Amino acid sequence: MPELPEVEVVRRGLERWVAGRTVASVEVLHPRAVRRHPAGGADFAARLAGRTIGVPRRRGKYLWLPLEGGDLSVLGHLGMSGQLLVQPAGAPDEKHLRIRVRFADDTGTELRFVDQRTFGGLSLHEIVGDSAEGLPDVIAHIARDPLDPLFEEGAYHLALRAKRTTVKRALLDQSLISGVGNIYADEALWRAKLHYERPTGTLTRPRSTELLTHVRDVMNAALAVGGTSFDSLYVNVNGESGYFDRSLDAYGREGEPCRRCGTPMRRRAWMNRSSYFCPRCQRPPRSAS
DNA sequence: CGTGGCCCCTGATTGC
DNA sequence: TGCAATCAGGGGCCAC
Numbered sequence: 441m442p443e444l445p446e447v448e449v450v451r452r453g454l455e456r457w458v459a460g461r462t463v464a465s466v467e468v469l470h471p472r473a474v475r476r477h478p479a480g481g482a483d484f485a486a487r488l489a490g491r492t493i494g495v496p497r498r499r500g501k502y503l504w505l506p507l508e509g510g511d512l513s514v515l516g517h518l519g520m521s522g523q524l525l526v527q528p529a530g531a532p533d534e535k536h537l538r539i540r541v542r543f544a545d546d547t548g549t550e551l552r553f554v555d556q557r558t559f560g561g562l563s564l565h566e567i568v569g570d571s572a573e574g575l576p577d578v579i580a581h582i583a584r585d586p587l588d589p590l591f592e593e594g595a596y597h598l599a600l601r602a603k604r605t606t607v608k609r610a611l612l613d614q615s616l617i618s619g620v621g622n623i624y625a626d627e628a629l630w631r632a633k634l635h636y637e638r639p640t641g642t643l644t645r646p647r648s649t650e651l652l653t654h655v656r657d658v659m660n661a662a663l664a665v666g667g668t669s670f671d672s673l674y675v676n677v678n679g680e681s682g683y684f685d686r687s688l689d690a691y692g693r694e695g696e697p698c699r700r701c702g703t704p705m706r707r708r709a710w711m712n713r714s715s716y717f718c719p720r721c722q723r724p725p726r727s728a729s
Numbered sequence: 730c731g732t733g734g735c736c737c738c739t740g741a742t743t744g745c
Numbered sequence: 746t747g748c749a750a751t752c753a754g755g756g757g758c759c760a761c
Contacts, residue, residue, distance in 0.1 A: 443754065472738080501755075520755055521739080536739085557738045559755060605732070614756075622754050691754080712735080713754085 442518045444500060444585055444619030445662035445684070450524050451503050454496040457526040458505070458551055462492045464544035473538035473553060476515070476578070477563035487564055488514065488541070497573055500585045500618025506567070506574030513567055513574040519559025525552045585619035586656050597648045600640040607643065608636035608715065611655070620655060623691045624662070626716045628654040630690035635722045636708075636715045642725070661687065690716045 442450070466488045468474055468481030477484045493514075494506040505514040516524065525534070529542070529550045539553035539562055553562055565576035584591045599616050600607075610616055611625040620628070629636055631654035632647075643651070662684040689699050694707035698718035708715045 446754090475737095517755080519738095520753065555738095556740070557753085557755095559738065603731085609733085612755090624754090711733080712752095714752085 442501060442522070443621035443624050443659075444498075444587065445624075445659050447498055447501050447503055447518065447619070448587075448663055449666050450518070451496045451498045453526070454503070454505065454524065454551075457549070458493055459495050460493065461547070462544045463488050463490065464542045465489050466542070467540040468538070469540065470538040470558060472558040473555060473561045474563060476517075476561050484562070484564055487512070490544075494574070497575070498585075499575070499579065499588070500582050500614055501621070502579050502582060502618075504565075504574060504576055504579075510574065511567055513565050513576050514562055515565055515576045515579065516553070516562045517560050519555060519557060519561070521557040522553065522555040522560030525554055526550070527552055582614050583616055583618045586617060586652060587619070587659060591617075593649065593652060596652065597643075597645055600643055600648055603640045605640055606636065607634055607638045607640050607651070608710075610640045617655075619659070622713050622715075623688070624655065624658050626690040627658045627688060629722065630716075630718060631658065633721045635724045636710065636717060638725050690718070692716065 466485035468485055471481055474481045474484045488507075491512070492508040494508050496503055496505050498504075501517065503516050505516070507513065516522075518524070521536075526549050529548055534552065534554045536554050536556045537552055538555050538558070541551040541553075543550065553560075555561075563578075565578060567574050568577060596617060600610055603610055603616075605613075608625050608629060611620045611628065612622070626636070628651060632651045634647075634651060665684045665687075690705065693705045693716055695704050697703065698705055698721060701718065701720050703718055703720040705716055706719050708717070
């Protein structure tokens with residue numbers, strides 16, 4: 441269940457194993473895996489066949505494969521349980537194999553999209569005009585991510601100040617900053633000693649800068665060890681799990697001592713998810729209960 | 730309009 | 746052991 445670091449690990453794997461290869465044929469095994477491709481699975485397969493894949497790109501948790509010629513990109517999102525695997529062509533099908541891409545070379549490997557919960561998927565998008573990166577317009581609303589050199593810190597801070605929401609919601613709002621999910625939001629908030637319900641309007645510029653620094657630090661730390669994984673659901677493009685979960689300070693640590701002050705960490709149900717925090721280091725704002 | 734609630738799915742785990 | 750409830754790291758959609 442990937443956030444930015446995991447998706448970046450997948451992107452690098454695709455760059456290593458898939459870029460430059462020409463598609464021979466595509467098999468769509470589950471319609472939900474191509475539901476963002478309005479023309480359907482048969483159209484997806486037909487239009488991808490014969491095309492050569494360029495250098496994979498990423499923004500936040502989305503990744504896309506520009507096709508040579510520049511007119512089309514394959515957009516991918518892993519959702520909660522998606523994996524992109526490069527497997528030997530003869531390997532047994534995974535239980536939740538949704539899409540298979542065969543290549544027109546003798547490498548003997550194929551690309552597989554495997555996704556238990558089918559929240560993720562692949563789709564094809566026409567690229568208009570001057571998009572040198574082949575960014576599909578359906579993700580134009582996704583903000584640049586904090587590891588993008590063109591991410592604008594000043595604009596981010598102003599957007600935070602203008603919003604009437606809480607800091608964790610803002611971290612998860614992909615139109616403000618992309619790539620941050622529930623795990624890294626909790627980790628960055630713990631590092632910044634901020635309560636998840638802190639109103640964004642109360643954040644000073646130094647405070648939001650500090651928070652952003654923690655977001656980047658925790659993502660870079662995760663990237664350095666190949667992304668976070670709790671179980672076999674998340675596997676990178678070569679079939680290997682990440683091990684960053686061993687270094688998490690907040691997420692999943694309910695009842696365990698805070699690594700700063702020793703106070704037992706707490707978990708709160710929040711937006712159909714969980715927030716983990718230290719009740720001593722991360723004091724709730726006055727208005728919150 | 731911005732914000733927050735709901736829902737899409739499958740499977741593992743927990744609790745009665 | 747069996748079954749139901751709960752939970753899971755995402756994000757689009759739609760009331761309000």
